[in-house]
Amino acid sequence: MNPILSTKNLQVEFSGFKALKGVDLEVGEREIVTIIGPNGAGKSTLLDAIVSKSPVAAGKVYYQGKDITNKNPYEIARMGIGRKFQNPNVYNELTVFENILLALKGTHGIFDSITAKLTQTKRNKIIDVLDRIGLLDYAATPVSSLSHGQKQWVEIGMVIAQDPAVVLLDEPTAGMTPEETYMTGEIIKSLVHNHSVVAIEHDMEFVKQIAERIVVLHQGEKLAEGSVQEIQNNSKVIEVYLGREKIDVAATT
Amino acid sequence: MTESTIGIVRRSQIPTKLITISGIILVILAILPLILGEFQTSLLSKLLLFGTLAVSLDLVWGYTGILSFAHGVFFTLGGYAMAYYLKLNLSAAGNTYGVDLPDFMVWNGLTELPWFIAPLKFFPIAAIAMVAVPAIFAYLIGEFIFRSKVSGVYITIITLAISSALTTFFISQQAYTGGTNGITDVSRLSILGLEISLNGLYWMILLFTAAVLAASYWLTQSNFGLILRSIKENENRISYLGYDVASFKIFIWTLSAGIAGIAGGLFVPLNRFISPVYLAVAFGTQVVIWVAIGGRGTLIGPVIAAILLGQIQNYAERVTQDWQLVVGILLLIVVVFIPDGLVGTVSKVFKKSY
Amino acid sequence: MFYYLAQADITSSFSIVALANQLLNGISIVGILLLTGLGLAITFGVMRIINLAHGEFIMLGAYVTFLLQSTFNLDLLLTIPFSFLITATIGALVEVSIIRRLYGRPLETLLATWGLSIVLQGVIKLIFTAQLKYVKAPAYISGNLTFLADAEGSPMIAISYYRLFIVFIALVLLALTSYLLYNTDLGRQVRAVTQNRDMAKCLGVNTSLVDMITFAYGCGLAGVAGTVISSLKSVSPPMGQDYLVDAWMTVVTGGVDKLIGVLAGAFLIGESNAGIAYLLNDPVARVIVLAAVIVLIRYKPEGLFTIQKRS
Numbered sequence: 080m081n082p083i084l085s086t087k088n089l090q091v092e093f094s095g096f097k098a099l100k101g102v103d104l105e106v107g108e109r110e111i112v113t114i115i116g117p118n119g120a121g122k123s124t125l126l127d128a129i130v131s132k133s134p135v136a137a138g139k140v141y142y143q144g145k146d147i148t149n150k151n152p153y154e155i156a157r158m159g160i161g162r163k164f165q166n167p168n169v170y171n172e173l174t175v176f177e178n179i180l181l182a183l184k185g186t187h188g189i190f191d192s193i194t195a196k197l198t199q200t201k202r203n204k205i206i207d208v209l210d211r212i213g214l215l216d217y218a219a220t221p222v223s224s225l226s227h228g229q230k231q232w233v234e235i236g237m238v239i240a241q242d243p244a245v246v247l248l249d250e251p252t253a254g255m256t257p258e259e260t261y262m263t264g265e266i267i268k269s270l271v272h273n274h275s276v277v278a279i280e281h282d283m284e285f286v287k288q289i290a291e292r293i294v295v296l297h298q299g300e301k302l303a304e305g306s307v308q309e310i311q312n313n314s315k316v317i318e319v320y321l322g323r324e325k326i327d328v329a330a331t332t
Numbered sequence: 333m334t335e336s337t338i339g340i341v342r343r344s345q346i347p348t349k350l351i352t353i354s355g356i357i358l359v360i361l362a363i364l365p366l367i368l369g370e371f372q373t374s375l376l377s378k379l380l381l382f383g384t385l386a387v388s389l390d391l392v393w394g395y396t397g398i399l400s401f402a403h404g405v406f407f408t409l410g411g412y413a414m415a416y417y418l419k420l421n422l423s424a425a426g427n428t429y430g431v432d433l434p435d436f437m438v439w440n441g442l443t444e445l446p447w448f449i450a451p452l453k454f455f456p457i458a459a460i461a462m463v464a465v466p467a468i469f470a471y472l473i474g475e476f477i478f479r480s481k482v483s484g485v486y487i488t489i490i491t492l493a494i495s496s497a498l499t500t501f502f503i504s505q506q507a508y509t510g511g512t513n514g515i516t517d518v519s520r521l522s523i524l525g526l527e528i529s530l531n532g533l534y535w536m537i538l539l540f541t542a543a544v545l546a547a548s549y550w551l552t553q554s555n556f557g558l559i560l561r562s563i564k565e566n567e568n569r570i571s572y573l574g575y576d577v578a579s580f581k582i583f584i585w586t587l588s589a590g591i592a593g594i595a596g597g598l599f600v601p602l603n604r605f606i607s608p609v610y611l612a613v614a615f616g617t618q619v620v621i622w623v624a625i626g627g628r629g630t631l632i633g634p635v636i637a638a639i640l641l642g643q644i645q646n647y648a649e650r651v652t653q654d655w656q657l658v659v660g661i662l663l664l665i666v667v668v669f670i671p672d673g674l675v676g677t678v679s680k681v682f683k684k685s686y
Numbered sequence: 687m688f689y690y691l692a693q694a695d696i697t698s699s700f701s702i703v704a705l706a707n708q709l710l711n712g713i714s715i716v717g718i719l720l721l722t723g724l725g726l727a728i729t730f731g732v733m734r735i736i737n738l739a740h741g742e743f744i745m746l747g748a749y750v751t752f753l754l755q756s757t758f759n760l761d762l763l764l765t766i767p768f769s770f771l772i773t774a775t776i777g778a779l780v781e782v783s784i785i786r787r788l789y790g791r792p793l794e795t796l797l798a799t800w801g802l803s804i805v806l807q808g809v810i811k812l813i814f815t816a817q818l819k820y821v822k823a824p825a826y827i828s829g830n831l832t833f834l835a836d837a838e839g840s841p842m843i844a845i846s847y848y849r850l851f852i853v854f855i856a857l858v859l860l861a862l863t864s865y866l867l868y869n870t871d872l873g874r875q876v877r878a879v880t881q882n883r884d885m886a887k888c889l890g891v892n893t894s895l896v897d898m899i900t901f902a903y904g905c906g907l908a909g910v911a912g913t914v915i916s917s918l919k920s921v922s923p924p925m926g927q928d929y930l931v932d933a934w935m936t937v938v939t940g941g942v943d944k945l946i947g948v949l950a951g952a953f954l955i956g957e958s959n960a961g962i963a964y965l966l967n968d969p970v971a972r973v974i975v976l977a978a979v980i981v982l983i984r985y986k987p988e989g990l991f992t993i994q995k996r997s
Binding site for chain 1: 551555558568569573672
């Protein structure tokens with residue numbers, strides 16, 4: 080299998096502190112990779128390094144065979160990598176509709192944006208996205224008046240509208256009720272029909288709902304990789320991460 | 333279609349109501365100089381230009397979130413371009429020394445016209461320079477400061493430094509700029525040999541103001557405007573959606589400097605002189621105050637504020653010498669208590685009771 | 687901007703003597719920069735408040751001295767506590783009434799303090815008129831420290847005692863402030879509040895009181911600076927404007943991480959400035975320095991000597 084996105088020996092440093100100590104990650108086409116690991120394991124930093132939010136100190140990021148290490152964030156986004164941030168990073172002063180419109184796949188140039196018209200096709204596309212995230216009735220509502228969970232969906236909607244080949248999701252269910260979490264899981268599973276997904280998660284129930292392949296990070300390094308089953312039985316993982324949830328995990332399998 | 337999506341459709345419709353109201357106001361303003369005296373017509377012309385200058389700042393500050401104290405600089409650069417043209421086209425009789433050289437150059441010992449000023453004798457070149465000089469200057473600054481991690485207050489402090497540095501520079505280059513006095517006693521503006529009357533100038537300025545407002549409205553209502561507002565709220569997020577934020581900033585920055593430059597160019601035939609006073613931070617602050625008081629992100633607000641404040645200043649200065657104090661107090665009150673400005677607050681109240 | 691730069695003798699050719707004079711000149715600028723920058727190192731460096739009215743607090747200090755000297759004929763040194771207290775009180779009022787309301791909105795703070803700067807200038811102009819006022823330096827610190835003598839016996843290298851006194855008082859205030867900030871409970875609270883406001887609040891620190899005291903202290907230092915430099919040149923409402931740019935540059939150059947950075951900043955700018963002004967004329971020096979400010983902010987907004995942090 081030729082991976083669509085991969086990192087080779089990826090390293091990130093913050094004034095001497097090594098947040099990532101050489102991580103290799105491979106993401107195949109139409110695959111969901113779930114990243115788990117304790118706080119400070121470097122999960123968000125890994126996604127940050129891929130989209131150039133944090134500078135890569137050493138190592139490489141490849142997308143569709145091209146080296147995209149430390150490229151401009153907007154160029155990486157245009158090439159087809161979308162990112163959802165940990166806390167809903169949406170435009171509170173704009174309406175839900177405008178947030179999605181902003182993210183809509185297409186040209187991003189200055190003159191295009193001046194002359195662009197809201198065509199029927201575009202409108203239908205946005206309505207389709209709003210429908211998928213269940214916020215059609217909130218189209219004209221400013222995002223500031225939405226609940227935390229709804230804001231998470233707005234951002235997921237933005238990523239869907241962006242229609243990237245690779246979707247990077249940082250804790251998409253943080254602050255959601257169990258019902259909302261389940262619905263989010265279904266949205267993510269539907270994404271995989273035509274996207275590759277990399278998701279960071281804490282909620283083990285949710286991980287089991289969506290996961291195909293799990294990567295475990297620990298102290299800036301890859302500790303283990305495999306199916307849900309393999310990870311649950313991996314002694315190293317149990318030791319550093321699942322330890323306190325061991326019984327809990329065992330009970331649910 | 334659900335009810336909420338109707339709101340979406342409305343967004344792209346032609347605003348007939350707005351066009352009608354604007355049309356009526358435009359006609360009233362066009363008739364005004366026939367009623368008003370020469371002094372008021374001249375004052376109103378100046379205030380319309382100040383209002384347009386404020387709109388140009390509103391585009392970068394109110395919409396994009398870049399607070400600039402350098403818009404007076406762009407205005408004045410346009411002004412100098414026009415002032416050189418008008419100075420160099422004084423009739424021989426009008427020129428103190430009856431030669432091609434402006435008086436201040438003679439006083440400072442220049443014997444011939446510097447090569448970089450000479451072309452401004454021709455109207456088309458001067459007209460282009462009026463826009464191009466401030467726009468290119470702004471573009472170069474923009475390329476330098478917006479393609480970096482620096483933003484927010486640091487950009488504002490850079491604009492303060494630019495204004496301060498250029499003021500000192502223009503004052504020190506007496507032979508070329510006329511120093512502290514600037515370029516004075518310029519000729520009246522004539523186009524194709526026809527001298528433009530005060531009313532003619534007023535109408536030109538009114539047309540320019542209307543055009544800038546209309547274009548700004550169209551621009552801010554487009555997707556482009558949406559992107560500017562996003563940059564203002566969170567410039568990092570939007571880059572992960574594939575937008576090159578720096579390019580958008582540089583574009584609106586340069587465009588707004590160009591508008592400011594034209595306003596400055598039209599200001600000189602009215603004012604009959606241009607000087608470093610308009611380069612200084614104090615004037616840049618005035619522009620910021622017009623926008624703050626009128627309402628950031630409301631295009632008409634800055635124009636109204638400029639006209640209102642200008643009229644008040646006109647009367648207040650007959651009573652008190654301390655107009656600056658009034659301006660400072662106003663700025664403090666607006667920033668601390670009414671951050672939405674006049675028009676912003678009124679429209680909010682109107683929306684709530686509606 | 688650097689009008690307080692003692693006039694260099696341009697006619698003398700480049701020599702060891704001229705160089706020494708220039709270096710001493712630089713030292714006296716360093717003293718002034720340090721003194722005027724120290725208050726800003728507190729309000730901007732420690733609290734991260736963009737205070738564009740800093741120069742006006744310097745100006746207020748100078749006017750306090752002028753007032754006390756012209757009415758009670760008070761010695762300049764004796765006016766220092768008064769100018770500290772008065773400017774600190776005004777600073778406290780400003781913090782409570784304006785700065786506090788705009789917490790977390792730096793652009794609004796910048797605008798409001800700019801408005802305040804105009805208001806303070808206007809009010810002082812209203813009370814004292816725009817006329818230049820003069821303040822006398824104490825007689826016992828007059829005269830020059832001199833080295834070498836030429837053929838006629840007149841000194842070739844000289845620096846006034848008063849300028850040395852400025853350097854001295856600046857260093858004393860720097861030491862005092864460092865002590866307060868790093869070795870006292872109040873200082874620890876100040877640093878706690880600026881590093882993690884919510885946490886400090888949870889630990890029972892009265893954050894709003896700490897904010898007020900810190901800002902007032904920074905303004906008080908500006909007032910002292912105003913008093914000390916008032917006798918160098920005339921006192922006038924717009925005098926603070928020039929000091930604002932310099933003070934701000936000093937703090938930014940030095941970096942906002944450590945208080946000692948302000949000393950590094952003052953030294954770097956003071957000496958390089960004396961050099962530029964010596965080689966070129968004043969307006970050009972000013973333009974060059976402002977251009978340097980722009981370039982500095984563009985590449986190192988947090989200062990030259992600041993550690994890179996995780997965003």
